[in-house]
Amino acid sequence: MCYVFYLIAQNTPTQNTPTHQHTNTPTHQHMEILKIAWRNIWRNKQRTLITASSLMFAVIFGVAMRSLQLGTYDKMIDSAVRQYSGFIQIQDTSYWKEKTIDDLMIDSIELQKAITEIDGVTSVLPRLESFALIASGEKTKGAFFQGIDPLLDDEMTGLSSKMVKGNFLKPNDEGILVSYRLSSYLGISINDTIVLMSQGYHGVTSANIFPVRGIIKIPNPKIDRALIIGSIKTVQEFYGAENMLTSMVINIPSKNDIEVILPKIKNLIKSKNLKTITWTDMNKELKQQIESDNGGGIIMLIILYIVVFFGILGTIIMMTAERQKEFGVMVALGMQKSYLALIVLFETLFLGMIGAFTGAIVSLLIILNFYNSPIHITGEMADIYEQFGIEPVLAFSADMGILVNQFIVVFSLLVIAVIYPMVKIKSFKIIDALHK
Amino acid sequence: MKKIIQIISYTLFPLVLLVLFFQGKPELTPKEIITKANNLRYGETSIGGMDMTLVRPTWKRSISMKMWTKGTDYSMVIITAPAKEKGQVFMKREVEMWNWIPKISRMIKLPPSTMTQGWMGSDYTNDDMMNEGSLIDKFTHKLIKTEVFENMNCWVIESTPSEDSDVIWGKKTSWISQDGFFTLKTESYDEDMYLVKTEIASEIIQMGGKRLPSKFEIIPEDDPGNKTIVVLKDIVFDTEIKDSFFSQQNMKRIR
Numbered sequence: 001m002c003y004v005f006y007l008i009a010q011n012t013p014t015q016n017t018p019t020h021q022h023t024n025t026p027t028h029q030h031m032e033i034l035k036i037a038w039r040n041i042w043r044n045k046q047r048t049l050i051t052a053s054s055l056m057f058a059v060i061f062g063v064a065m066r067s068l069q070l071g072t073y074d075k076m077i078d079s080a081v082r083q084y085s086g087f088i089q090i091q092d093t094s095y096w097k098e099k100t101i102d103d104l105m106i107d108s109i110e111l112q113k114a115i116t117e118i119d120g121v122t123s124v125l126p127r128l129e130s131f132a133l134i135a136s137g138e139k140t141k142g143a144f145f146q147g148i149d150p151l152l153d154d155e156m157t158g159l160s161s162k163m164v165k166g167n168f169l170k171p172n173d174e175g176i177l178v179s180y181r182l183s184s185y186l187g188i189s190i191n192d193t194i195v196l197m198s199q200g201y202h203g204v205t206s207a208n209i210f211p212v213r214g215i216i217k218i219p220n221p222k223i224d225r226a227l228i229i230g231s232i233k234t235v236q237e238f239y240g241a242e243n244m245l246t247s248m249v250i251n252i253p254s255k256n257d258i259e260v261i262l263p264k265i266k267n268l269i270k271s272k273n274l275k276t277i278t279w280t281d282m283n284k285e286l287k288q289q290i291e292s293d294n295g296g297g298i299i300m301l302i303i304l305y306i307v308v309f310f311g312i313l314g315t316i317i318m319m320t321a322e323r324q325k326e327f328g329v330m331v332a333l334g335m336q337k338s339y340l341a342l343i344v345l346f347e348t349l350f351l352g353m354i355g356a357f358t359g360a361i362v363s364l365l366i367i368l369n370f371y372n373s374p375i376h377i378t379g380e381m382a383d384i385y386e387q388f389g390i391e392p393v394l395a396f397s398a399d400m401g402i403l404v405n406q407f408i409v410v411f412s413l414l415v416i417a418v419i420y421p422m423v424k425i426k427s428f429k430i431i432d433a434l435h436k
Numbered sequence: 437m438k439k440i441i442q443i444i445s446y447t448l449f450p451l452v453l454l455v456l457f458f459q460g461k462p463e464l465t466p467k468e469i470i471t472k473a474n475n476l477r478y479g480e481t482s483i484g485g486m487d488m489t490l491v492r493p494t495w496k497r498s499i500s501m502k503m504w505t506k507g508t509d510y511s512m513v514i515i516t517a518p519a520k521e522k523g524q525v526f527m528k529r530e531v532e533m534w535n536w537i538p539k540i541s542r543m544i545k546l547p548p549s550t551m552t553q554g555w556m557g558s559d560y561t562n563d564d565m566m567n568e569g570s571l572i573d574k575f576t577h578k579l580i581k582t583e584v585f586e587n588m589n590c591w592v593i594e595s596t597p598s599e600d601s602d603v604i605w606g607k608k609t610s611w612i613s614q615d616g617f618f619t620l621k622t623e624s625y626d627e628d629m630y631l632v633k634t635e636i637a638s639e640i641i642q643m644g645g646k647r648l649p650s651k652f653e654i655i656p657e658d659d660p661g662n663k664t665i666v667v668l669k670d671i672v673f674d675t676e677i678k679d680s681f682f683s684q685q686n687m688k689r690i691r
Binding site: 102135195197202205240 | 518542557
């Protein structure tokens, strides 16, 4: 305690002694302020730890909450977009409205080539999809029959890694893949034959027998209950839609590339009866679901911030009150109020650094751990997730932006709270303070 | 006694004459008109070939078929073209309708829920295929006016379903020509009395020993630009067909 006063006394400009000439240089003075501030915060360890830990937990909760939320959204977008729709599609102008098999586009290899040549486009996947009745023995079920280019599609969706039995499709394969839940409903396995029936292009009766090449497990349970995949040639033949497609899926590395690539594609299809559609338009429901959920998350976060803010403010008010006498003595000894305020500011910043940094490090460990091994939900909760068509997994996002944001927010809360002691120091009367 | 006979004959004779006079130009009841019109189209039995064209705003498609009918209870249709659908057979037997698809070797009973769906993607519903002819017994018929349609004098008959019948229509209005009993136009209304579709028959020619319309158009009301045209290519009436012809076994055999 005495040492502190000694330092303060030495550092007030009016009290310069010849032996400490060098203390006149501003940088040295600032260094001294930092030193005093650092020592000051450890004078009352308990108070420091309480304030720092409240900041730490604020960061941890904030980060964990956001990371979990954004991670879940990423998962949802991933299962809808990366595993299925892609970020951009080209379709016949009238297809999207009714999605009937009658509004098809022509499978033009030239167009496919031209789009693939655009900078940033990984590949162009032809797709032909419609509904069909799948029957095996006495059991029948409605299903979604999707025609894909096995090689190109696998590059984007990683379908082949989801095989649980049998082999993935070869190009122009005449067999089909059946999703896991659908196959167990029908009681079929590989090398069985199933019957598909539907109405094809322009009302043609589509009916044929297909061998099952493999069983594929789709994470989204809704899709897993009703998906059949065939090679594009096979599906075109089935629906009587030779050389026709429902869409071309443009495979691009990230959704951030959409703005650059979209105009180039639009330019290519300008004169044709085609249109582009992006993932947000294709997954409107998903987008709205995410937006509304995100709104709820942000409200929760604001409540958290308010609680944390008042916690911090409380400790700071307490600290200011406790140290009234100390402040009074120092100013009475000749310390300038602005220096005192600066010291208190640095004290608070140190506190914030300690709290927020430990918070950031701990939350980093938490989210990295859960990012690498997501929590799988089981039991009734899992059923609820499945009913909403979401994979029953609590996924975390490893986006470092979340961490930085939370750090900044909590730190700025602290900076706002520090206004109180600043004002207090500026306005207190020495005589009152000394009598406290 | 003689006198009595005399009196009776004097009074009866004008009466008999009167009756004969009114029967000389007998009025047909609306039901008889409808029955006659229906018999003209199908006869006791018929074997006919026809082409069906689906017309949609942006495309057209044709299907060829051969059809056997017997009375109003039995009918069988086999698709003869295009190649992709060739060999598909539909059979109506009393109130059941069956579909044989040779490509998958499956006999499918069309469930009642599909009765309002289009047959082979056309504007014909499965119910149209099933209930052809049931118009007569399941409806009560009323002659509402006579009108000239396509240069022919027509009876306009309104048929409303009897209360206990399982018909999907609210009412049907038919224009039947007084000369030849051709059903030239039929309008079908739903239960809320909105017009659902119109059938128009035209191109009356001599075929199978009869004069009859050979072109039928079905125009649905709520899909503008859509219609289905059926053209009769050839038809033979009243050859003997056994009831057993209309069997599931035979569906798999006929060509």
